[in-house]
Amino acid sequence: MAVMKKIAILTSGGDSPGMNAAIRAVARSAIAKDMEVVGVMRGFEGLLDGDFRPLGARDVGGIIHRGGTILQTARSTRFMEHQWQEKAAGNLLDAGIQGLAVIGGGGSFQGARELQKRGVAVAGIPGTIDNDIAGTELAIGFRTAVETALDAVMRLRDTASSHDRLFIVEVMGGRSGFLALDVAVAGGAEAVIVPEVQFSLGRLIDRLHEARKKGKTHSLIILAEGVMPAQELRDRIQDTAGYDARVTVLGHIQRGGSPCAVDIILASRMGSAAVEGLISGRGGFMTSLADSTIELRNLSVSWETKKYLDPEMMRLVGVLGV
Ligand code: F6P
Secondary structure, three states, X not given: OOOOOEEEEEEOOOOOOOHHHHHHHHHHHHHHOOOEEEEEOOHHHHHHHOOEEEOOHHHHOOXXXXXXXXXXXXXXXHHHOHHHHXXXXXXXXXXXXXXXXXXXXXXXXXXXXXXXXXXXXXXXXXXXXXXXXXXXXXXXXXXXXXXXXXXXXXXXXXXXXXXXXXXXXXXXXXXOOHHHHHHHHHHOOOEEEOOOOOOOHHHHHHHHHHHHHOOOOOEEEEEEOOOOOHHHHHHHHHHHHOOOEEEEEOHHHHHOOOOOHHHHHHHHHXXXXXXXXXXXXXXXXXXXXXXXXXXXXXXXXHHHOOOOOOHHHHHXXXXXXX
């Protein structure tokens, strides 16, 4: 087994708060083991373009608290094609890079697998505010996004209670409801609408009627964007039950901001574990948080298994929200 002397780092997919802390942890852990570190700009797009920058200990200074990613990120359609995957692996191997840390979501991990198959040892570090990556309890950025969305929800509670209004808050989560569900429980919402659960307008209207009967004069509905646009839900509630709801779409605000302590610590632990795995000769793995421990699991777990919403959390919204 060749001694791992040079690794690269890239961030891919939607950025998330804490990615910079992960970049810092990978770089400094590798430098501490006398490895050379290269930053790949703009995710797989920059990898295809050979857009590499050397990363020294000082290059990752002053970023631990910054949202976003100093390496920038991109969504690469080119990388889906085999000839581009060959080129990407060639760019790394020609530069003497033996290992690659990919910080991103599930789709990025499938891209990383293609590099593993072509001789680059890859370590996936889960980073997405959706937290929809199977194989880890938490992805970097999720906890911060929950806090960001919750801050907005608490502000909306003030005005909703002042005007006896119904608010629909659309949060991110194109294909999953993890963000919506945590925000709904923490924000005391009356209802949460997620892609994983078949939507019933009738059931929602009944819920709103039940809240009114119990004397609740203002309500919050948390809607994951993957179900339908908030405006459409507003119109359907208006047409069906005559409730005049207001709509707030949080959008990309949830992707920014300084990472919370949980995300910085998670990123630091995962970044360090990724380097340990690579230098021990492993490849094709992801870092995983399981019961407060950081483990290394096969990358394929992230797409071969599914991650489910916690039914206890769904039940809590039902019981505590009205
Ligand atoms: O994957 C994270 C995420 O923020 C999703 O929640 C959201 O649907 C998507 O990215 C938005 O993608 P983009 O930033 O490319 O518009």
